[in-house]
Amino acid sequence: MSGQAAEKSGGALSRYLVVSTLVVTGVVLSACGREDAKAPPAPVRPVRTVTVASQPPAPALGFTGHIEAQDRVDLSFRIGGRMAERHAGVGATVREGDVVARLDPENELNDLRAARAALASAEGLRREADGQYQRQSQLLARNVATRADFEAAEQARLSARSQVTAAQARVASAEDIVGFTTLRADAPGVVTRVGAEPGEVVAPGRMIIQLARRDGRDAVFEAPADVVRSLHLDDAATVMLAGQAGVTAHGRVREISPQADPVTRTFTVRVGLSDPSPAFRLGAAVTARIGGDGKAAIHIPATALTQRGSGKDLETGVWVVDPAAQTVSLRKVEVLASDPATAHIGKGLNPGDVVITAGANVLREGQQVRLGGAETR
Structure with missing residues (x-):
């Protein structure tokens, strides 16, 4: 137990x-x-900030330039030859379809005659082959001709028809080449340059006349690099005719050259005019005021921008500080333009907002920060 x-x-x-x-x-x-x-709570990060302030509206920029055609085209022959005549000179007004120049067409016409003769011969052979095929078909039905003779007649008929098709294609090509000896205007406009005179032998593609089409006018200016940075595509512009007070036209910047002129080191700016009067003739001297729309701008250091996501989901924002709680939140902004130093903000920020400019890459939503330095922009 x-x-x-x-x-x-x-x-x-x-x-x-x-x-x-x-x-x-x-x-x-x-x-x-x-x-x-x-x-564990996120550490308090030291950051640098800038207080957003509304900037005064940017003044309009003044330029001096001239009028050019918005669309210019070089008319040339597709084939080479001796130019027999030219019907339009510098300053001439042409309509769509007007003949502006001709080549001597004798060689091309001879090729066309030879092609037509070859077509006539091919059609004769086809008729002969058709008749032989019909005879062999009837004889074969009465068991008089052999199957081999009938098949030979059938093959000759097919070959003759193919030769006719090829001859017709050669005739069509020869007719096109004859048509290439006549140069026509593809749109109404004014001749601004000529590149050859009657009697010259011209190569294919050589400019015969330069045509400024009537469907648009551009005011063209040359601007230095420091001024071009202040211009943007679609900026509004008012263009005035030099020497004629009150003659104005409105337009927008439609092209800013991406490369400077190798001699003058300036950039070409083209303003498309929306309502030019007949006084804005090609080459006329003009002055323009570009920009200065009266809207206040907001500029912040480019280092304040933060990007999240990729591709179509890519968003640009800035970290904004809540002064009372000393916490940060990411706010989406619209960037109108930017350079290595400054970003121009269209929407998303208001005067008085405190934006982080240094230390933003290690922040997260709602994190507390310690302001290490601040300035006003």
Whole structure:
């Protein structure tokens, strides 16, 4: 009895130790879980900021230039030859379809005559092959001709028809080449340059006349690099005719040259005119005022911009500081233009906003910051 009691007492003690171990382990794991669930707070980041201030409206920029055609085209022959006549000179007004020049067409006409003669011969052979095919077909039906003779007549008929098709294609090509000896205007306009005189032998593609089409006028200006940075596509412009007060036209910047002129080191700016009067003749001197729409601009350092996402989901924003809580939030902005130093903001910021300019790459939403330096823009 004493041995059995000791054995039972030892078993109970073992079970007690196991249960106690499991309880202690559970308590420890529960405490670790609570510690892991409670993430450490984000550190307070030192940052530099700028306080947004509304800038005065940018003044309009003045330029001096001249009028050019919005669309110019060089008319040339597709084939070479001796130019027999030219019907339009510099300053001439032409309509769409008007003949402006001709080449001597004798060689091309000879090629056309030869092609037509070859077509006539091919059609004769086709008629002969058709007749032979019909005869062999009738003889074969009466069991007079052999199958081999009939198949030979059928093959000759197919060959003759193919020769007619090829001859017709050569005639069409020769007719096109004869047509290429006549140069026509593809649109109404004014001749601004000529490149060849009657009697000259011209190569294919050589400019015969330069035509300024009537469907648009451009005011063209040359601007230095520091001024071009202030211009943007679609900027409004008012163009005035030099020497004639009150003669104005309105337009917008439609092209800014991406490369400077190798001699003058200036950039070409083209303003498309929307309502030019007849007084704005090609080459006329003009002055223009570009920009200055009266809208206040907001400029911030380019280092304040932050981009998130990629592709179509790419968004540009800035970190804005809540002065009361000293926390940050990412705000989406519309960037009108930017350079390595400054970004021009259209929408998203208001005067008085505090924007982070240094240290933005390590921030996250709602994080507390310590303002290390501030300035006003």
